[in-house]
Amino acid sequence: MLFADFFAPYSPDFENREYSYAVPANIHFFSSEGISRPFIYSLISEFDMYHQQLYYEDITQKNLIKFFVHGERHYVLGIIPTNLHFFGTEGSEPLYLFGADSRGRDIFSRILYGARISLTIGLLGTLITFVIGTLIGCISGYYGGFIDSVLMRFSELLMLIPGIYLLFALRALIPPEVSSGQMYLLIIVILSIIGWAGLARVVRGMVFSIKEKEFVLAAKVLGQSDTKIILYHILPQLSSYLVVGAFFSIPGYILGESVLSFLGLGIQEPSVSWGNMLSEATNIATLTLHPWVLFPAFFLVLTILSFNILADFFRDGLDPSYSSP
């Protein structure tokens, strides 16, 4: 993800309009001259009788796929300038590993770049939610009384509003002039605002029971400050739950971003995310004739599955320590 610039053969904004919906590259290892390094044939296209652009391989034009090829200039990690790409073709014939979209952009490269947004949104969103949720949950649970009532009623209010509508409403508040970078941050904030309430309630409940435990009472009697009690005595008790919960909630954020972007409300062009790549797949004709536009969905599913399995693993690992404190 960090090295997308290097591993992707092209930049996400690279367009070759001659190759609209070019088919995924058919990589050959054998040619008429026998076994060879992997290569692709150049594509020639024509419109058929149904006005569809069809691609044929021109078997007279071989393009070797090479590693460490020189391509567009980019900055690895944003600092190291280079024009070296991990793989690609030399010459004018573009290599579309997963095919091209309507404007001839490489879907493979865009998936790599899209991962930056789609994955970090999950991580950052979860982080913000858990900070807010834990903070409010702890305060509410520890102090109880009036503060508790106010905070909990407020979070219930937030939970009452159906998520997707709240999402739309908050999105509508954003002025259209914001740049894509700001939009990215705002979407994280929006998703977090929606997400913290549920967590805060759970944390509050747990804090409520923990604060009655002897060691907390002991700390109180010893005159430790509230902040210290919460940080050193209560929070560690919650940690296993929080870690597992966080991993379970990451996929939610990834999906949330995808839904927003898919509906055209999230990340907008020219930034890429898996969600806005998928919005091209809403067109039935496109989906029928060029099914490779669905590749981002495959990665989305894979990622979400991975996070869920990871979360399961953590829970199994941490559960015993939680059940016998």
Place this chain on the structure above:
Amino acid sequence: MKKLFFLPFALIFSLFFVGCGAPVTKEEEKTPPEEQQTEVSSEQEYSPEVGKFGGELILRVGADPKSFNPITAQDNITATVVSSIFEGLTKINPLTTKPEPLLAEKWVHSEDGKIWTFFLRNDVKWSDGEPFTADDVLFTYRDVIFNPDIPSSIADILTIEGETFTLEKIDDYTVKFTLPSPYAPFLTGMTQGILPEHKWKSSVENGTFSEQMALNMDFSDLVGTGPFSITTYSPGENIVLTRNPHYWQKNENGESLPYLDSLRYRIVSSDDTALLQFQNKELDAYTVRGTDYPLLKAQEQEKDFSLFNLGPTFTKNFLVFNLNTGERNGENFIDPKKRVVFENKVFRQAISYAIDRESIIKIVLNGFGQPQWGPTTESTGYFYNPDVSKYPYNPEKSKQLLQSIGYEDRDKDGVLENEEGEELSFSLITNGDNTERVQMAEMIRKDLTDIGIHVYFTALDFNNLVTKLTETYQWEAILIGLTGGIEPHSGQNIWNSGSAMHMWDPNQDSAARDWEKTIDTLFTKGVQELNPEKRKVLYDRWQEIASDELPLIYTVVPESLVAVYNTFGNLYPNSYGGVFWNIEQVFFLDNPKDRGGEK
């Protein structure tokens, strides 16, 4: 989708690529020769046959109408729906594009073209059974359209240099119009639907007419002389019109038309949903996007429908920059520094050179379109001027032009700056519900980024966009479309510098720019010139100026593709009228029993 022959006279913001178009004369080049486009009736004889009664025609509209008021409405959904409810004194025959009698049986005019006498049909009844008379005509024009308290774009167009027509009732079925000066498109103007005096007189008197015919009205009040009247409207679902039992047109056997029992408009905002519904036979017709063509063409035989290519549409898609000098509460509508740049025609020409129209046509319209350079399209016919300034894709030329006005890449970061180091940037908005337009905007953004202009592109919903354009005026650049007709004077409400729809700088007291002044004069002269050749000279000049000054940077004209099931008789699909322009004559060939979808 039904066409705007009801309002051929005013440009209306078009939400979708709904089109009318010109007679198809040339085959699509890329189509192999053995492939025949379905025959389109261009100059063919119109001779409707006697059909069968019954059945429901189901069409699609893209959004809810704003109202059912034909006078105040500005959206094309309202215009589409009311077009089969109200009728004018004349109608434009889409096959000949000439005015023909409708509610008026015949007319005579004086030598100088200032006095027109219409003889009305005496067998016409409103859909509630009341007779139609000269009083209704007087009411419609004198009390409603020319009523200064009722805002309508029709009035703007029918007014000549601030003066309106005067009407006089000779007898119950004869009306005399006196014009302040000759008015060339007068008979086209008379296509404006006539309203029933007995229903709306009181609301005009108490000043509430503009709010009448709202969406929640009692539909028994919405009486017209047209073939259908509305019976139910469920917001977001559908609008059902049933046949007008008192309709005056009859077939050869003397039976009252229309053949269809009802007409249902499904409100389907997504093109993709509409496509699915069409494939399911839940819609009888579908406006095909270029990219749908390969999919549908392959199913044409199996599913028994026909694809019609009606040729280039009247839809003009263009990029417009805000040149508004005004301000509100001390705040400029647009940053004056940016406005100065936009104001320079060299800048606008540079932008036009930077747009890769051929790629847009190929990718967004799948080859079904043409580049556009001037304010009319080929479909306009007689008044179309092909010899206007053209700006074929040429990024180098564009960069040179920008350099000549002081913008070049001074710090080699790929973005153009002026001498003070300020980067050239602007925000671009368009309506997000139109996926083709969004794609177009994204491609334009990319093209402009490539020559070094920062473009912030955002898609908004259509109403929000129109509000910005006509009320708040806070925008920098917009990509939007207009749809119009064959009459060049219909451009009056856009090009007149005093008009509210003069998007780049609306509602001017007097034209602020020299070329605007010239265009205003050309329009005033053009509408009063009765000699067609002399008239064409005037409008040709307007098109030349417009394409040179580029207040609207035209992009591409899509071709109109429509798919219709082969279940209808008397279809005369045509560029100007679309497929169902003769709705009263359309009938089901077989009894429509095997239809999918709920009824």
